[in-house]
Amino acid sequence: xxxxxxxxxxxxxxxxxxxxxxxxxxxxxxxxxxxxxxxxxxxxxxxxxxxxxxxxxxxxxxxxxxxxxxxxxxxxxxxxxxxxxxxxxxxxxxxxxxxxxxxxxxxxxxxxxxxxxxxxxxxxxxxxxxxxxxxxxxxxxxxxxxxxxxxxxxxxxxxxxxxxxxxxxxxxxxxxxxxxxxxxxxxxxxxxxxxxxxxxxxxxxxxxxxxxxxxxxxxxxxxxxxxxxxxxxxxxxxxxxxxxxxxxxxxxxxxxxxxxxxxxxxxxxxxxxxxxxxxxxxxxxxxxxxxx
Amino acid sequence: xxxxxxxxxxxxxxxxxxxxxxxxxxxxxxxxxxxxxxxxxxxxxxxxxxxxxxxxxxxxxxxxxxxxxxxxxxxxxxxxxxxxxxxxxxxxxxxxxxxxxxxxxxxxxxxxxxxxxxxxxxxxxxxxxxxxxxxxxxxxxxxxxxxxxxxxxxxxxxxxxxxxxxxxxxxxxxxxxxxxxxxxxxxxxxxxxxxxxxxxxxxxxxxxxxxxxxxxxxxxxxxxxxxxxxxxxxxxxxxxxxxxxxxxxxxxxxxxxxxxxxxxxxxxxxxxxxxxxxxxxxxxxxxxxxxxxxxxxxxxxxxxxxxxxxxx
Numbered sequence: 001x002x003x004x005x006x007x008x009x010x011x012x013x014x015x016x017x018x019x020x021x022x023x024x025x026x027x028x029x030x031x032x033x034x035x036x037x038x039x040x041x042x043x044x045x046x047x048x049x050x051x052x053x054x055x056x057x058x059x060x061x062x063x064x065x066x067x068x069x070x071x072x073x074x075x076x077x078x079x080x081x082x083x084x085x086x087x088x089x090x091x092x093x094x095x096x097x098x099x100x101x102x103x104x105x106x107x108x109x110x111x112x113x114x115x116x117x118x119x120x121x122x123x124x125x126x127x128x129x130x131x132x133x134x135x136x137x138x139x140x141x142x143x144x145x146x147x148x149x150x151x152x153x154x155x156x157x158x159x160x161x162x163x164x165x166x167x168x169x170x171x172x173x174x175x176x177x178x179x180x181x182x183x184x185x186x187x188x189x190x191x192x193x194x195x196x197x198x199x200x201x202x203x204x205x206x207x208x209x210x211x212x213x214x215x216x217x218x219x220x221x222x223x224x225x226x227x228x229x230x231x232x233x234x235x236x237x238x239x240x241x242x243x244x245x246x247x248x249x250x251x252x253x254x255x256x257x258x259x260x261x262x263x264x265x266x267x268x269x270x271x272x273x274x275x276x277x278x279x280x281x282x283x284x285x286x287x288x289x290x291x292x
Numbered sequence: 293x294x295x296x297x298x299x300x301x302x303x304x305x306x307x308x309x310x311x312x313x314x315x316x317x318x319x320x321x322x323x324x325x326x327x328x329x330x331x332x333x334x335x336x337x338x339x340x341x342x343x344x345x346x347x348x349x350x351x352x353x354x355x356x357x358x359x360x361x362x363x364x365x366x367x368x369x370x371x372x373x374x375x376x377x378x379x380x381x382x383x384x385x386x387x388x389x390x391x392x393x394x395x396x397x398x399x400x401x402x403x404x405x406x407x408x409x410x411x412x413x414x415x416x417x418x419x420x421x422x423x424x425x426x427x428x429x430x431x432x433x434x435x436x437x438x439x440x441x442x443x444x445x446x447x448x449x450x451x452x453x454x455x456x457x458x459x460x461x462x463x464x465x466x467x468x469x470x471x472x473x474x475x476x477x478x479x480x481x482x483x484x485x486x487x488x489x490x491x492x493x494x495x496x497x498x499x500x501x502x503x504x505x506x507x508x509x510x511x512x513x514x515x516x517x518x519x520x521x522x523x524x525x526x527x528x529x530x531x532x533x534x535x536x537x538x539x540x541x542x543x544x545x546x547x548x549x550x551x552x553x554x555x556x557x558x559x560x561x562x563x564x565x566x567x568x569x570x571x572x573x574x575x576x577x578x579x580x581x582x583x584x585x586x587x588x589x590x591x592x593x594x595x596x597x598x599x600x601x602x603x604x
Contacts, residue, residue, distance in 0.1 A: 031418060041436050098326050126527065127583050129557075130579045133561075135343065187319060216432075223561045223575075248431050249533075267432050
């Protein structure tokens, strides 16, 4: 008895192989879609914005006239925002990660905290804005300050930092911890002097990526009520301010054609800032990350 | 004499002395302190839920909850205001469906290409580019939708309005595509090689192996990634605010102006609705609806990836 009808297989084989090749081509084309969109996006924004991008643009405040509009207040504001978000979110995020990885027992509280963090990561950013508006702006009466916006943003990026720090801490091998215990170090001494230094590159990389998310977010700040038109620089964290994405949003939603060019120039500044931060993250990752 | 004294000074004594010097016992304090930081994330969730519930209750004090869910008109700024959330939900779903039509096939095909067909070298080039695509701020996508995608679409379909559902829908699709590609690729890669080789040994082509063996084995991860990405599309704000318009309506037409739940919150927040007005509280009711939508989808994604995971 013949188990395989060879002629049948041979007859079908070219068609099957052809379909395979065609589909491979289709999959490849689909992959190119993403790359193509990215290229068009960069090209469009660059050609639209480069004309407005000059020294005046960086040094001027926002203006009703497109040719005089500048990004100074927004750029400085974004840096102020980072000054609040970086320490708050790193402290809370790394603390949580250390607790979960080193101290937490396997019980329902720990499971609850973990499930909660992954759900928090999926909450739309605009909902964090509603939280910030109610708790920080109104209840704690921080008004529309850098502090109120910064705390809102810190909570928003917290899950990103926690997950990155957890991974970094988990990657520190057991041997190091045990060697430290063997030398008589206590648990906290081991964490502070052995685990954290070994995990720092991973934590910093995650921290910078989280910060770059905070820099690009617009929606929560709109809800918190950060103004889009400001002609002064903040002096303390209690002052009101504006940030790059808010300024870009403001320019984008104006009907005049000229403001779109100004918006594109603002986007270039924002993208350069993001690329700069991400490059630092990549450098840290490549340079300091040890493989155990 | 001094020397002899130090000789009898034992290590145990040194340890004891050192321990007694410390005023705060770090070993006892730190776990509690760290637990507090971990609790902040729980308090954040509680804060979000309480905020939404309290303010939504005030809203439902003024507008009946029945009207909110059954009325087919969302006209908060009219002289005789009407608060029926359905038009906002329809707007949101229109964007989500269009985004899914763009992102699911492209994202899935990208994932299959990267995990099954591409060489290691190609993967190393393409994956970071997709990460860049995922890291672009949404306001930049909004600008792109309004100043590039909408004009191009209007050249193709002259009947398209300046603000419409199609353009932001497509761009939201582009935004969530890297998420589907990257998470699905992880699911595909984690299917063990031996299963593929089994299929090859039976004479299957690469495509047949992928479609009939690898995809079914990774289906839980793939479906979870799609659900997660769509929940992101529902919560997406700036793209739809910039390019979608602000006319809530129930029609299935994608060529005219719409409003999503998120865009409504932005519209009220960036205007001057005044603290304490019904319009002010309405953003919490809308935010609550949005929160429930995304929470259900996130829980669903977690459930799918846990329940239907094939273990190898």
